[in-house]
Amino acid sequence: MQVSETVRTLAQAISATRTTLSPRHRLLLALLQLMPLYCEARRLDAWEAAILAALPRVNDRSDADTSGMGHLLEEVFEFGRLNLYTSFDSSGTGDCYANLSKLFERANIDCPKINHFTGL
Numbered sequence: 001m002q003v004s005e006t007v008r009t010l011a012q013a014i015s016a017t018r019t020t021l022s023p024r025h026r027l028l029l030a031l032l033q034l035m036p037l038y039c040e041a042r043r044l045d046a047w048e049a050a051i052l053a054a055l056p057r058v059n060d061r062s063d064a065d066t067s068g069m070g071h072l073l074e075e076v077f078e079f080g081r082l083n084l085y086t087s088f089d090s091s092g093t094g095d096c097y098a099n100l101s102k103l104f105e106r107a108n109i110d111c112p113k114i115n116h117f118t119g120l
Contacts, residue, residue: 001114003093004035007080010104010111014076017109018069027054028073035080039120044084051077072107075100083120093117 011032015021021029031051038047055074056063079100082093097114104111 001117003080003117003120004039007035007076008033010076013109013111025069032076048081072103075103088119090117
């Protein structure tokens with residue numbers, strides 16, 4: 001399975017189960033769902049920049065997002081960008097996804113069972 005398709009699937013699963021989301025969360029979900037398109041366009045750097053711009057500013061406490069949803073979205077993003085600037089690590093990606101799956105389980109959101117990743 002491709003990482004970008006998995007990120008889109010996870011974002012869609014969140015959208016399907018959570019109807020009340022903040023504007024920032026809706027924006028992040030939309031950007032996460034666009035990862036395969038950015039991948040096709042060979043502009044994952046632009047995808048990463050767009051999400052980083054939408055995330056809370058690190059040094060601004062008034063912009064902090066300590067919600068469970070905020071944490072879950074950041075973890076999906078971290079999973080998506082795990083291999084952006086290195087050679088693809090299928091085993092490490094699988095381990096990261098296993099941890100992410102546990103977060104989804106705790107949030108009562110279904111996510112696909114994937115044992116092997118083949119690329120971005």
